[in-house]
Amino acid sequence: DTEVTQTPKHLVMGMTNKKSLKCEQHMGHRAMYWYKQKAKKPPELMFVYSYEKLSINESVPSRFSPECPNSSLLNLHLHALQPEDSALYLCASSQEGEPYNSPLHFGNGTRLTVT
Amino acid sequence: GESVGLHLPTLSVQEGDNSIINCAYSNSASDYFIWYKQESGKGPQFIIDIRSNMDKRQGQRVTVLLNKTVKHLSLQIAATQPGDSAVYFCAERLGGSYIPTFGRGTSLIVHP
Numbered sequence: 001d002t003e004v005t006q007t008p009k010h011l012v013m014g015m016t017n018k019k020s021l022k023c024e025q026h027m028g029h030r031a032m033y034w035y036k037q038k039a040k041k042p043p044e045l046m047f048v049y050s051y052e053k054l055s056i057n058e059s060v061p062s063r064f065s066p067e068c069p070n071s072s073l074l075n076l077h078l079h080a081l082q083p084e085d086s087a088l089y090l091c092a093s094s095q096e097g098e099p100y101n102s103p104l105h106f107g108n109g110t111r112l113t114v115t
Numbered sequence: 116g117e118s119v120g121l122h123l124p125t126l127s128v129q130e131g132d133n134s135i136i137n138c139a140y141s142n143s144a145s146d147y148f149i150w151y152k153q154e155s156g157k158g159p160q161f162i163i164d165i166r167s168n169m170d171k172r173q174g175q176r177v178t179v180l181l182n183k184t185v186k187h188l189s190l191q192i193a194a195t196q197p198g199d200s201a202v203y204f205c206a207e208r209l210g211g212s213y214i215p216t217f218g219r220g221t222s223l224i225v226h227p
Contacts, residue, residue: 004158033214040123040220042204042218042219042220043204056214090158090159092158096213102213103149103151103161103215104149104159104161104215105161106151106158106160108156108157109157109158
């Protein structure tokens with residue numbers, strides 16, 4: 001079992017819906033990430049939070065809105081998505097500030113389908 | 116959209132054989148390298164890592180080799196088992212950064 005928990009596991013939403021993806025970790029990590037992964041492709045970085053502040057936004061469309069309520073929680077708010085946004089959304093965490101021996105720890109993702 | 120018919124590089128081995136998965140990385144300034152295993156329906160799982168001041172590191176049944184001269188990384192899995200079937204990603208990280216860049220991935224299929 002992963003130490004990064006993501007909910008829901010699966011989500012089907014229409015293009016006019018608003019939904020949120022949730023991620024939680026209790027490893028004391030201070031960096032948290034959202035990745036998008038299409039089938040047969042590597043994960044693509046979307047956002048990075050460092051000490052609860054957004055530090056990286058990889059030019060993600062505004063229909064994706066991240067939020068970090070506290071050091072253990074990370075949300076991704078979704079609104080007016082397109083069918084091409086269907087993918088596996090992965091959350092990860094790491095110990096920022098330690099450049100060595102601090103790999104990312106991933107959750108099992110939310111499989112999102114936009115109809 | 117996605118390319119129809121896009122496939123990952125695939126390595127097929129028999130159970131009990133040793134497997135070698137290769138990765139060419141892009142940036143000579145990268146100083147930390149990680150291998151991840153991703154099983155179907157799961158997120159990537161950390162396997163082993165190596166710093167650029169090393170050329171070999173061993174774990175349980177796995178060994179990572181780093182050749183900085185040709186910017187090449189490999190993952191060796193001893194006595195491969197059906198449970199090793201997964202997609203394997205290498206990742207590199209630039210010095211001073213904590214964010215990895217993932218390679219393309221290799222699908223390992225282990226036949227009983």
